[in-house]
Amino acid sequence: MGAPLIGARVERKEDYRFLTGAGQYTDDVDLPRQAYAVFVRSPHAHAVIKKINSAKAKKSPGFVAIYTGEDFAAAKLGGLPCGWLITDVNGQPMKEPPHPCLAQGKVRYVGDQVAIVVAETSEQARDAAGLVEVDYEVLPAVVDGSRARAKGAPQLHEIAPDNTCYVWAIGDKAVTDAAFAKAAHVTKLEFINNRLVPNAMEPRVAIGSYSRSDDNYTLYVASQNPHVERLLMTAFVMGLPEHKVRVVAGDVGGGFGSKIYLYAEDVAVTWTSKQINRPVKWTSDRSEAFLTDAHGRDHHTVAEMAMDKDGKFLGMRVKTTANLGAYLSTFASCVPTILYATLLAGQYKTPVIHCEVTAVFTNTTPVDAYRGAGRPEATYVVERLVETAAREMKIDPAEIRRRNFITEFPYQTPVALQYDIGNYNATMDAVQKLADVSGYASRKKASEAKGRLRGLGYAAYIEACGIAPSAVAGALGARAGLFEAGEVRVHPTGSVTVFTGSHSHGQGHETTFAQVVADRLGMPIENVDIVHGDTSKILFGMGTYGSRSIAVGGTAIVKALDKVIAKGRKIAAHLMEAAESDVEYDRGVYTVKGTDKKKMFGEVAFAAYVPHNYPHDKLEPGLNENAFYDPANFTFPAGSYVCEVEVDPETGVVKVEKFSAVDDFGNIINPMIVEGQVHGGLTQGIGQALTEGARYDATGQLTTGSFMDYCIPRATDVPFYQVDTRVTACTHNPLGVKGCGEAGAIGAPAALMNAITDALGVKDMPMPASPQAVWTALKNKK
Amino acid sequence: MAVKVSLKVNGKSVSVEVEERTLLVTVIRENLRLTGTHVGCDTAQCGACTVSMNGKAVKSCSILAMQAEGADVMTIEGVAKADGTLHAMQAAFKEHHGLQCGFCTPGMVMNAIDFAKSHPNPSEQEIREALEGNLCRCTGYHNIVKAIGAGAKAMAAGK
Amino acid sequence: MHAFKYHRPASVNDAAALAKGEAKLLAGGQTLVQTMKLRLASPSDIIDLGTIKDLAGIKSDGKSVTVGAMTRHAEVAHSADVKKAIPALAALAGMIGDRQVRAMGTCGGSIANNDPAADYPAAVLALNATITTNKGKYEADKFFKGMFTTALGAGEIITSVSFQVPKRAAYTKFKNPASRFAIVGVFVADFGGSVRVAVTGAGPAVFRQADMEKALGAKFAPESVANIKQKQDGLNSDMHASAEYRAHLVTVMARRAVEAALR
Known part of the structure; x- marks a missing residue:
């Protein structure tokens, strides 16, 4: 022993x-007699398909087959389902428009699947797909979530008037309003939580294979959850018994949420493999991934915090519009509600909270869970508000947090969750030491001597992980056990x-x-x-x-x-x-x-x-x-982060000088792996705050459609991190563990934006804080 | 039209028949079934396809197979010793947890080995700049930078 | 990519004879192959210059540094001769793309392509280079004609570029965070009495900044350019940088280049 x-x-x-080089990712799998699929995709954000002419494609060398939405409808293939039912403020179920695997009559975002084309080689499939002529009647598009409900906005789905999926709320509005009425100070912010493209380094791949001998299908797919993929695909889309379908997800090159979902391509290659009696392989390229992998975030939020004269939090009011994109992706509906608003208490004893979320459809790529999923958005709301409140009330930002920290457990928040355990002062103490906050003033002076601006920002995040007690999830609308x-x-x-x-x-x-x-x-x-x-x-x-x-x-x-x-x-x-x-x-x-x-x-x-x-x-x-x-409760990892930046006021370039993170993940099995998870999460969070952001033009074209324009952090964009942990063991699982995969991405954006706004001396600025945006903010301040 | 390309890969002479429009990475992955070399983008940013060609790290997704006629190519499969012992740079990645999902890793290692040949004791900044052409979404680069520093020293020490 | 016919000519003359119609010359391929992969270009023929002898190499004679058209960026960046004669040129070559791209990309390819955000054109213009082709020679000032266009005619192939050795010079680059191309790059070269300032990334093609050249000619010092404003008219504007921001960066980068040149 x-x-x-x-x-x-x-x-x-x-x-x-x-x-x-011995990993076996899905694209490394080749099956005998395999053919290659390429999807014809909509170049328009919103259009009626008038006619599809595949005559030329069929004559292309190596052509094997083409199927369109009509073929899928004739085969009675269902649409892609959504796994979480949200009930709106009026007790009505959310609007669930059909999400066909291949477009039926209309396309609703650039990249929407129109046809699957199969050929002997991938280049031949591309050649043939390029020859498919689709006659579109282009319609006006709406891309901005906050404009989706405007009068006269283009309508995406017949069953969702005003492009509204649901208006949902949590908390007691009257009690919250009353708390604001007696506040000594109210801090208010309005912000966009920018839309992100997950960009796992391995693009998605799917290979469908049908065996006539036993009437079984096998789908090789880059997936984070092969059983869920199988369940959704068989029961909801293809009408097949589960035991006839095998789903294999071998080595998968990163997911970050984007490989949770059942995608149209997975269904299409599986079904097509039976039609042509050959395995069918589809490998996404990066340009395609930008258009079709579910995006993350995209909230527009107005948030207010009410305080007494000592900076004690009295209440919080939040109104969010969540852009869900063109269709409901697999778990899209729960991200801006259950995974978001329930975290708005943060680490604080805020007694009353009210949050209303309006989820809308737009002519953009569907949005779903991306690393953190709702919790980064919640943390951003809470921690930007708290830091801003501290500045406005001239209270030290760590001190205002300490005055409001929850210190007794279990703690029932006003937004449904019950925290089992934590010690927020311990992580705050530790991070202040790790970050050498006491030495900050002299570092700031040194920066100023060089003509640079320096800023420091905190974030004290909490997340609900260990998803999830099925009974609770079920009561909240989950259509699956967890x-x-x-x-x-x-x-x-x-x-x-x-x-x-x-x-x-x-x-x-x-x-x-x-x-x-x-x-x-x-x-x-x-x-x-x-x-x-x-x-x-x-x-x-x-x-x-x-x-x-x-x-x-x-x-x-x-x-x-x-x-x-x-x-x-x-x-x-x-x-x-x-x-x-x-x-x-x-x-x-x-x-x-x-x-x-x-x-x-x-x-x-x-x-x-x-x-x-x-x-x-x-x-x-x-x-x-x-x-x-089946877990008894969520787990509640929490931590305190301190970020220090230096800004070049001449160019607007922000350099992350120091990033210190102290997390409480409960007991730790392998500290090396945990640190790696934190490093990666922090970097994605820094990416959100500093370099990333999907942008659409008014017609719905994604203008950040490749790594030439969408910047995921490089090695030169980030520092060596200082990370440490404190432990309060989870009370309800035998290992005493809480989970660590998303923390960095949840806490980093707020810490970084708090540091940048501190350096610039501005109340707020949008993410990403690109050099141009920072330079502009400074110019406007003058 | 099919054309013939002859090159040396991992010390072995190979000859393949391909379409003229074939990329070097396609020959490596599909014709030679050396699937350790990956494709992560289509704009030459990610570096997952990095191999060594005539002793230099290059992006095999940006090179036509025809351009590699007569070249001496090494892929990630050719890096460890014949008995399976890891190269010093590979070992450093393992020791320092310089990889998570592993997808960018072969490209990282191939670039790092080339870089270390001219930088036996690189600074943090030099390493970060050397990684400008390699994207990783998992590690935040922290442990990759540490691994390359350690791997370069180990290579210099003849390990 | 679309299908094409591939050629491996043995000489520049053979290459030139093939270069007609929809044919494209392939140097390092770091731009062209990407463009073809994305099916944004579909040449009928690819003429690979990679195996033509004598197109690569660096010569330095004290007055000028001559770089063969097929010389890779990495070779220029690491060349002892270039570092000695024109360190700013070596530094510029070392800033292009990334180290893998620099191992393949070539001087001639970059200049012939004349991407508005490419680095090499700034060096060509600021160092008053002479571009030699199979058909003749061009002065730098008469070579770049606008976005992606040059004075090169059909079947004309760059064979080498001679950069004049300045008294001192520096190149500063403000990178597009995503693509690593120049949002603004400024190359300042002091020839003792006359100063040339070339700006890339900011406009539709590389250009000389006359006001700065004049001021630096009078006094080669950072303060000479610190307050010279670049006109916004005609500058590029995109999601990464507006024309206003680019104009501002031209001044900042120019001042920093002068500081670097004096170091």
Whole structure:
């Protein structure tokens, strides 16, 4: 038995294959007789399809097949479903317009699928697709969410008047208004939470394959949750029984939310593979990804905080318009509501909060969860308000937070959530030291001596992770459970294969989960393999998003391990001729209380599979257990961030000089991996604040449609980070874990914008704070 | 029209028949089935397709296969020793957790090895600038920069 | 990309003979191959200059540095001769794209393409270079004709570019954060008595800034240009930088270039 593996900086098991080019991403899969698909996409944001002429395409070399919306309708393929029902302020269900896989009569955003063209090679498929003539009647478009409900705005869907999906609210408006009436000070801000393009480095890929011999389909797809993909595709779109469809998501090159959803292309290649009796492969290129991967954020918000004379928060009022894009993506509806407004309490004892969210359709790419999903938007609202309030009331920004921190747990917020545990002063104390806040004044002076402006900003975020207790989610409109499944298969010679529904696409589950298992079973980590991403191997899975994997998926594995260990105890008791109640277990060793008798886990496993001496009267042979785990509550990771920037007033260039983050993720399995998650999250958050932002022109063309114009951070855009953790263990899962995947992206934008506005001495400025925007803000200030 | 391209890849002479419009990365991935080289964009920004051509890191998505006639190409599959031992730069990426999803990693490593040949003890700034042509969405570059610094030193020490 | 016919000529003359109609010359390919991939260009023929002997190489004679058309940016950036004679030129070459792009991209390709945001044209213009082709020679001032257009005729191929060695020079570049092309790049070259200031990125094509040249000619010092305003008229305006912002940056970059040249 070696040193404990839980909490150790174990190098990753998956790295060798990635470092040697042996990873197997979906585009690395080639099937015999495979043909290649290219989609004809709408070049217009809003248009009626008058005619599709494919005569020339059909004559193109290598042409195999073309299918349009008419063919899909004739085949009775359903539309893409939305997995979360939001009920509006009048008790009515949200408007759910049809979301056909291939356009039916009308296209509603640039990139909308019009036809699938299949050919012998990918270049030939492109050639043929380029020859498909589509006659469009172009309609006026609306792209800006805040204009979607304006009088005379172009209407997208017949069933959604005023382009409105829902108007939803949470909190008591009258009580909140009353709190504002007696406030000593009110801080008000209006801002845009900018639309982002996720841009996982691996573009989406889907390969559909149909087997006539057993009437089964296989879909290889870059997905974060293959079982959810299968469920949605079979039950809601294709009308197939689930057992006839296998979904395989091998190595996936990043997701950040964008690979949660069921996309039209996945359905189209799967269905087409049967029509042509050949596997059909589609690989998105980056330009296509910009247009068709679900985008993130895009809120327009007016927010107010009411305070007493000491800066104590009395109430908060928030009005948000969320741009959902042209159609409802898989989880689009819950992001600006359930995952957003419920987090508006932040780390504070704000007693009353009211939030109203209007979700609208526009002629833009559908918007859905992107790293943080609703929680970055909430944190931005709260933390920009708090920092601004502190400045207006001339209270130190850390102090105003401390005056309002929740300090007693469990804590019921006025927006539905109950925080189980946290220690916000501890993370604030730690980050102030880590960031050397006390030395800031001298650094500011040094910057000023160089003609530069320096600013410092805080953000104290909270997130609800470990998504989610199914009963709660169900009551809030989820159309699925949000548990996780795990299976621990002990082999006769004692090595272990673990099957998990938590897909890993960068998070390192193959290592952290193996650490948990190897630690509990007292075996070398090399003896444990984690398998994920194949519906034919894994029991079930709800997938990876919402920082849920260790808290929910990890717990499912622990529950299965508990069963394995319990069964092993019975076997060990038999082998040691002791009463089961006298057998103790610790990390791979069964002992009999008060004796020197012991059996190693491996011996017990062997006995289970070679049951010569075995309690056959009480137990079945074998050692293979599974568990489903549905969490009792959300987990509540929280932390405090400090960002320090230097601004070149001549050019408007902002340099992130220092970024310090102290997070409370509960117990930590692998600090190295956790730090990596924070680094990545912070960088995406910095990207949102500094460099990223999808833009459309008035006609609905995406003007930031490639890396030539849309800037995801490069190595030169970010500093070395200073990260640390403080621990309050989650109270309701056995590992005491909370999740860490999204924190950085949630807390960073507010910290950075607080620092920039501090440096510039302005109340607010829009994200991204591009050099031109900063320069303009300074110029306008003069 | 099909044309023949002959080149050396990972020390082995190969000859493939391709359409003239074929990219080097397509030959590597599809004809030679060396799928460690990835395609992450279509505007030559991301660097996931970086390979070594005649000793220099280049973007194989921006080069026609025909341009590589007679070239000596090394891909990520040719970097580790024959017995599977990782190259010093690969080992540094593993030790410093310089990769997460792994998609950008081969390009990062190929560029880093080339860079380290002329920078045995690079500064943080030099490393960050050397990564201008490689995008990563997972790591925030923090551990990649650390890994390249360590890997360059290890290479210089002959490891 | 669309299909094309590929040619590998052995000489500049052979290449020139092939360069007609919808044919395109391929140098390093770092722009052309991308454009073809996106199907924004569909040449009938590709004429690869990569294997023609003697098109690459650097010669320095104290008065000028001559860079062969197929010389890669990385070679110029790392050349001891260039660093000694015109360090600003080496620095400029080292700022183009990224290190992988610099390993392939060529001086001749960049100049012939004349992208409004490219770096090389600024050096050509500020260093009063002579562009030599298979058909003759051009002075820098008569070479760049506007956005993506040059004085090159059909079948005309750049063979080398000779940059005059200045007394001192510097190039400062304000990069587009996404593409890394120049939003504004200013190359300042002091020839002792006469100063040339070339601006790229700001307008539809590289141009000389006469007011700055005059002021710096009188006194080569940062304060000479610090208050010279670039006119906004005719400057580029896009989502990354308005004409007003670009005009402002021209002054800032010019002043910083002078500071760098004096360092």
